Amino acid sequence: MPRMLDVSDDVRAEIGDEEADRLLAGENAPGSYDCTSCRTPGDSEQERTSTVLFIGDETAVLAFAHATCLPSQVVQVTEEQLQGAVRSIHPDGAPADAPPEQAVLGVTSGLVLIDGDLHPALVVEPTGPIVRPGSTDIGDDFLPLLIEQGFMPVTELNAVPPVLHGWSVLLAMGQLHAVLQPGTGGGSPVAWWQAHQALQVADTWRSAATKHQQVLLFAAPVGSIGRQPREDLLRDALDKAAANGKLVAATMPLAGT
Numbered sequence: 058m059p060r061m062l063d064v065s066d067d068v069r070a071e072i073g074d075e076e077a078d079r080l081l082a083g084e085n086a087p088g089s090y091d092c093t094s095c096r097t098p099g100d101s102e103q104e105r106t107s108t109v110l111f112i113g114d115e116t117a118v119l120a121f122a123h124a125t126c127l128p129s130q131v132v133q134v135t136e137e138q139l140q141g142a143v144r145s146i147h148p149d150g151a152p153a154d155a156p157p158e159q160a161v162l163g164v165t166s167g168l169v170l171i172d173g174d175l176h177p178a179l180v181v182e183p184t185g186p187i188v189r190p191g192s193t194d195i196g197d198d199f200l201p202l203l204i205e206q207g208f209m210p211v212t213e214l215n216a217v218p219p220v221l222h223g224w225s226v227l228l229a230m231g232q233l234h235a236v237l238q239p240g241t242g243g244g245s246p247v248a249w250w251q252a253h254q255a256l257q258v259a260d261t262w263r264s265a266a267t268k269h270q271q272v273l274l275f276a277a278p279v280g281s282i283g284r285q286p287r288e289d290l291l292r293d294a295l296d297k298a299a300a301n302g303k304l305v306a307a308t309m310p311l312a313g314t
Contacts (some may be wrong), residue, residue: 063107065129071110072119080108093120093127125230126255133240133247162250166233166258167288168265169273169295171217177258177266178273179226179236180291181250182282199278200305206238208276208305214295218273221307224249226272228311233258236274237312266311275306 062081069077092099093109100106105124110117110131162181169178187199204210207221223239225246232255237246258266266272281298285291298304 061103061105062101063105063124063129065108065131067131068108068110068129071112071117071131090121093122097123099123126232127229127234131245132251133245134251163284164233164236164250164252164256165282165284165291166256166262167291168262169214169275169292171214171273175261175265176217176269176273177262178275179233180282180295181236181274181276183279185279187278197278199276200303203276203305208307210302211275211299211304211306212302213299214292218306218308220271221274221309224274224307224309225312226266226274226309228258228263228266229255231258231263232256236309270311271308272311273306273308275304277304 064077064080072080088102089098089100090106091097099121101121107122107124107127107129109120109122109127109129111120111134112131113134161184163184165180165182167178167180168175170176183199186197187202188197200208200210207224209218211218223246225237226233227235227237233252234255235248235251238249240247275295277295277298281301281303282291282294285294295304
């Protein structure tokens with residue numbers, strides 16, 4: 058039976074007409090799969106399914122997603138992210154000498170009041186220190202690395218931070234999927250952070266994002282913010298991090314709906 062597959066023009070261009078036609082004919086497509094976005098089971102014989110091609114520096118992985126979660130697309134990622142995705146898709150195939158668990162970026166959504174207006178915000182805090190690639194230091198270079206990318210240090214939350222051009226926040230079907238950064242050499246945007254499972258955001262957050270068409274992104278080193286159960290506590294933690302010189306921020310256009 059032909060699969061209910063969507064293969065975008067971008068994906069077709071990467072994998073070739075022959076492979077795309079085989080997928081659409083059901084020869085190479087799986088019947089059942091785990092959605093690469095929400096990680097719940099899908100069935101390409103019963104529901105519309107998107108082909109999503111992750112391309113790293115050296116390898117590419119074709120994954121499948123519910124069409125309601127993600128459109129068919131090509132996603133540029135780093136080779137490290139791609140290997141991590143492969144391990145999450147095929148956990149039993151992880152190499153025995155897999156490197157130790159790296160720090161990952163934790164993301165919290167909330168509304169932040171600035172100058173009398175509520176703005177949708179994302180707060181990013183790693184689970185461990187972030188060191189500069191290739192460095193043997195034990196310190197934390199998370200904020201310096203972001204400042205080099207164009208993020209601005211924040212000492213108090215009294216103004217909307219400047220727009221960071223080339224970056225964007227990807228929202229699809231009311232769920233948060235990724236924070237995108239410019240590709241190297243002016244290429245397609247790549248995922249700076251990508252949700253293993255799309256994050257549901259509150260209706261009030263999505264309404265504010267739709268109103269402003271942009272999202273404020275705050276970032277702080279590990280241990281600065283923590284997981285706060287309420288927005289007033291999150292705001293207190295942000296104010297404290299800013300006062301301690303441990304907060305950077307940027308405003309990013311909203312991509313998607």
